[in-house]
Amino acid sequence: MPIEFEIPKPLTQAQFMLKTVSEEMIRPKSRYFDEHEHEIPWDYIEFMHSAMRAMGGSSLAPRDESPSPNRRGDRGEGKRPPIGYQLIAAQIESLAYGDLGFYHCLPGGGLGAAAVYAAGTPEQKEKFLARFMDEKPTFAAMCITESGAGSDNSAICTRAVLDEKTNQWVINGEKIFVTGGDKSFTEYEKLGKGFIVVWATIDPTAGRAGMRAFVVESGTPGVKITKLEHKLGIRVSDTAAISLVDARVPFDNILGSATVEKSTSGFKGAMATFDATRPLVAASGVGVARAALEFLKEKLAENGVKIRYGLPRQKLSNIEREVIDMEIMLKSAWLMVIKATWMADNKKPNALEASMSKVKSGDVTTKITQKVVEILGPLGYSREFLAEKWMRDAKITDIYEGTGQINRLVVARQILGYSGAELR
Ligand SMILES: Cc1cc2nc3c(=O)[nH]c(=O)nc-3n(C[C@H](O)[C@H](O)[C@H](O)COP(=O)(O)OP(=O)(O)OC[C@H]3O[C@@H](n4cnc5c(N)ncnc54)[C@H](O)[C@@H]3O)c2cc1C
Secondary structure, rough: OOOOOOOOOOHHHHHHHHHHHHHHHHHHHHHHHOOOOOOOOOHHHHHHHHHHHHHHOOOOOOOOOOOOOHHHHOOOOOOOOHHHHHHHHHHHHHHHHHHHHHHHHOOOHHHHHHHHHHHOOOOHHHHHHHHHHHOOEEEEEOOOOOOOOOOOOOHOOOEEEEEEEOEEEEEEEEEEEOOOOHHHHOOOOOOOOEEEEEEEEOOOHHHHHHHHEEEEOOOOOEEEEEEEOOOOOOOOOOEEEEEEEEEEEEEEHHEOOOOOOOOHHHHHHHHHHHHHHHHHHHHHHHHHHHHHHHHHHHHHOOEEEEEEOOOOOOOHHHHHHHHHHHHHHHHHHHHHHHHHHHHHOOOOOOOOHHHHHHHHHHHHHHHHHHHHHHHOOOOOOOOOHHHHHHHHHHHHHOOOOHHHHHHHHHHHHHHOOOOOOOOO
């Protein structure tokens, strides 16, 4: 397959538009929502929803790129390779450049839709994903983490039992740290009917093979938001704890098969979700790091410090070397994102590259934002500017969707050919 180095036009267009949104709409509100945790940025949500609807898309899952007789490229003239995930990564990077927390407030399916996309049947995708194009902004979230199951999410205790009389699943358990859990589950007047995807076991004796995901519609009786976390960063994004007590969902809301086989099919569904979303988390980190680095360069320029590209390294000042090194780190993190999303777009197994991109970006993002605060000194530490906030926001990219350590383990297993049980 030929590799093209030219950035596809839809990507550059999206980046151009979202740069304006980031700078004009998001940045001016960043500090307010950082200081007013748990307030919901309704103006932004409604604006973004209308804009996305007008452009014909609104979910983390890429649009269907199967051949269509009406599409120019598909009739044979200059057919463009699929770019769904690459486009989403570029959009996310551009929004996170505005504010990482605001990116999480983008209406649409988020991780919930990604799980449906990865583990659902074509009928389930049709049924559960269509709502994100409706008139009202709508959210979905994914709940896998529990107090005893984070990095090792195959240890989940949430239980789903089939009630054969009613043909409903009855779910009991406690989920924590659910991004967007409140906007996805609470029935706000301004929002459409969202859902949460809850990972549970249908057979505790079967380990990973018994894990399944269930779509739980907003407002389902027995389900409660029990807490909204107070966080170090991304404070505009709600992070919920959710309890499920005898919550009933229809039989067809199970994603994938209801029969437990010896294979680890349920767990594979969770992993397939992460293969799709880890490069996107990596993209979001790159956006934050770029914001910090650009801000630093702007401040340096205001103070007469120019970066003299092209000089031998020993002739550069220490700050020039630091800036150039950060630019190299940032570019290499972005190239990993492009590779992992390009593979997803071309339906190539990308577990290795997805985790590599996440590790790389998590490292680079935390290092760059910290270095920027360090170089700016008091200006970096002051709440007058956003540099200190970007440093706080950045750390999460190294924690959720698999910590840096866990993704390093995944990389090692993939390269050395070890199973999870052999290398942990
Ligand atoms: C803001 C935020 C949003 C989140 N959003 C979601 C969400 O939407 N949905 C969801 O389901 N979860 C979500 N999470 C949960 C997140 O994915 C977990 O916190 C993360 O996977 C780590 O799990 P844990 O907290 O149980 O940490 P632990 O697994 O207890 O890990 C603690 C530390 O030990 C290290 N460690 C653990 N095992 C190993 C090992 N084998 N080798 C080396 N080091 C190891 C970890 O890297 C980490 O540094 C979110 C978390 C946060 C903070």
